Amino acid sequence: MRKLTTLAVLLTLPLIACSANTTGTATAPTAGSTPPGKDSAAVGFIFVGPKDDFGYNQAAYQGSQEVAKAFPNLEVITAENVPEDDNAARVMNSMIAKGAKIIFATSYGHLDAALKVAAEHPDVAVVQQGNLITAAVPPNAGTFFGTVYEPVYLAGIAAGKATKTGKLGYVYAFPITQTIDNINAFELGAQSVNPDAQTFTVSTSSWCDPGKQAEAAANLLKQGVDVITQHQDCTATVIKATEAAGKFTVGYHADASAIAPKGWLTGSQWNWGPLYTDIVKTALGGTFTGSKYNDNFRVGYRTGENPFVQSPYGPLVDDATKAEIDKARELLKTSSPFAGPIKDQEGKVRIPEGTVPDYTTIEKIDYFVAGVVGSLPKS
Amino acid sequence: MSDLVVDVLTGAVRGGTAIMFAALGETIAERAGVVNLGTEGSMLVGALGGYALAAETGSPWVGLVAGALAGGLLALVHAVMVVWRRSDQFATGLTVMFLGLGLTSLFGAAYVGRAAPGFDPVPVPLLADVPVLGEILFQHDPVTYLSFAAAPLLWWWLRSTRGGLLLRTAGERADVLHVHGYRPGLIRGAAVVAGGALAGIGGAQLATAYAHAWFEGMTAGRGFIAVALVIFAAWRPLWVMAGSYLFGAALALAPALQARGESLNQFALDALPFLITLAILAILGRRTLRAAPEELRRVFT
Incomplete structure (x- = not known):
């Protein structure tokens, strides 16, 4: 019993330490103080x-x-x-x-x-x-x-052009709005050039668990998916699995073409x-x-210099696809990947025809669009 | 449907292997009377050691050996502390785990995102073409094939060899060893180090054969799952093997269902491996404790 008590104390110590640290000295904001950051x-x-x-x-x-x-x-x-x-x-x-x-x-x-x-x-x-x-x-x-989903939409066009099976894969961590927007934009981009393209989603419930990523990639590939992209903090595992299977990779966060020299299509990265x-x-x-x-x-493209930019193309992207993407990028300067009509998975129109939603509206989207396979985890 | 079962079972072997190596290592330590909560740490240093040496030398086999050495070396810290310094096994094990976490995030930074050769699947001729079983068992990497032999080998060694007898005696009746002129401390220390080496192999398998990447904290609790597994497998190697695949299957179920577009409660599936552990522990209750090595029971109570 004594040992168990020791264990319990050890396990709770960090918690106590943390809570002690956060009861800091809170000072009420005073009017007329120096401008923040000056x-x-x-x-x-x-x-x-x-x-x-x-x-x-x-x-x-x-x-x-x-x-x-x-x-x-x-x-x-x-x-x-x-x-x-x-x-x-x-x-x-x-x-x-x-x-x-x-x-x-x-x-x-x-x-x-x-x-x-x-x-x-x-x-x-x-x-x-x-x-x-x-x-x-x-x-x-x-x-x-x-507006991360704009270059993701463009990458979706490359994916929609490249796929032979019409099945795209998306490995993601958590169903936060940013990720939902990305998955939807990827599918909408693919659909814009390949109306039958579907995006299969697998979540890992972690920003970086390479073991779970390996399992996610293996299962997507097994189901006939031939283009995989992801929203994970560490990306090597999924990319290597896709490349080893001879399939296509769309990157996210960084130019990882070095580890997918054959199958790299394009991606999106920060600047x-x-x-x-x-x-x-x-x-x-x-x-x-x-x-x-x-x-x-x-x-985003509509309001100025998007810090999220498109990654370089891989060797298998042809000129017709690049031209298609250039055209879409121009269009995004006045429109949006989510320009209506946008239907959800049940076929219900969520954004009516003729509507171009603003950025904050898009960040509140909490449904998958038609063509995305898989459902959002509900708590 | 049968297709789903095959995928889940294949995933169970794929993902359960790293856990099995670690759990077999923990079995060795606990059969000798020492609990090593640092197993997670040994897996981590094994994962980094395996990946780093594979990257440096170009050979994943060298990496595997390095992973075993690294895991064993970290476990040596635990062995020295608890066997010779008689420190508390739980506190020491947790500290050793954090030591492994800290060391690997410090020295691992250089290997994040770095390319390294790994173990690729090598289908076994003929066997790989057997319907159902071929896909589940015989289309994996070489380290996974090694793991098939590891549990039966450990079972046989513990049961039928003099070394196995000495190890079990160290865990059951250390005094008897004293009487016969053996040093139980030495046997326990060796068991802990050997256990750490196996956990290191598990980590190396995770990094160089399963995930093909190093990332800090990449074991994500698999070492702790291994420790829990040993208890509910009642310290028996073959049950440990089965338990590892059960965990592997629980981890493989969610992606297999999702890739088919099945709607399901993601969070419930994530909790599944842990719910299974709790359920089994609750069912077995004190029965497992009765199966525990004598000397180990003193640690728990």
Whole structure:
């Protein structure tokens, strides 16, 4: 029994430590204080994974290094593997203690912690990458993102042209809106050139569990899928399995054509540098509050420079396909992958003909479009 | 439908192999009277060691040996602590697990996303063409074929050899060994290290044959599943083998159903392996404890 008690104490210790850390000194926001982020000596970045994951976190890290290059006098503090819980608030607070008045919380699940830190430190500008603030946006906070699904739609065109079986595969982690938009856009892109194309979905319930990814890829390939794409933080396992089977890969997060020299079609990847730099510039200048970044800022082909760009083409993409994609990219400057009519899996029209939904509407889509196979996990 | 069963069973073997190596390793340690919660850590260092050496030397076999060495070396820390320093087995095991996690995320960063040669499936001539069984059992990588022999071999060794007898005695009646001039501590230490080496092989299989990638924390709890498995398999190698495939099947069910477009509750399926463990532990209850090696029972109670 004594041993069991020891074990129980050991297991609960980290929990106690965490909760102790987060009951920090909360100060009420005071009116008339310095503008958030103004003349900050440092800028902090937190990442949910390692900075060299060949994926989402690596792209965000590279963005942070471009900020360092653009502002040589600014100290750039980075923290990897920051979990999406109260620990994130602790890490951000320690960055603030080191003089950072601009904080980038770069993972979807960092939002709650980011808002908490923003509420405690009115002089610090806290921006979160990828999530949406649904309540009133505080004067020193905001979210930003590219319209990820636009290049994914373009990649879907390449997939729809390449498939011989008409079956595409999508390995994803969790049914968050970003992922749902990507899956839908991929299918809509494929459908635009191949009306019978279907997208089969398998979720791994993890941003990175290579074992589960291997199983997902094996099962999709077994079902006759011949183009696989994914929304995972680590991407090598699925790509290698697809390449080994002699099938096509559409990338996400990074140009992984090196590990799929034969089957690489195209993909989508981040280029965060310019946007990060502009956010930092805005905050340093003291004009963060009321700026476009003090909001749920989204940028895409329609509104400017999308930080999500298309990856280079692989050898098997022909000129006709490339021309088709160029045409679609032009069209997206005035339209959207989700321009009506959009039907859901039951055939119900969700976006009527003639409607071009705006970015925030698209980020609230919670259904799969017709042609996607598989259902959304319900809790 | 039968097609689904074949896919799930194939996936069970594919995904259960790494767990089985780790669980057989844990069986050796526990039969000698030591619980090693650091198994997850040994799997991780084995996964990194296997992947890194495969990348450096170009040979996944060298990687496999390196994975075994790395797993054994980490388990040596546990052995030294609990056998010679008499530290608490649970606390030490958890600490060793975190040590493995920390070491691999530190030294593993260079290998994330790096290409390395791995084990590819090698269908066994003739056997691979046998309907149903051929696909389930004989279209895997060479390490998986090795695993088919591992459990029966361990069963035979424990039962029928002098070494096996000594190991079991260390776990049942250490005093008897003393009387006969053996050092039970040495036997236990060796068992823990050998167990860690097997877990390391499991990790290396995961990285170089199953996932073909290294990523920190990639074992994702498989080492802990292995520890639970040993208990509900009542410390018997052949039951451990069956249990590993049961877990493999539970992990393979969700992707097999999803790839067919079946609608299902994803979260319930994710919980399935753990629900199975709980159910079996609840059914067996104290019966398993009675099957436990004598010396191990002292650790638990």
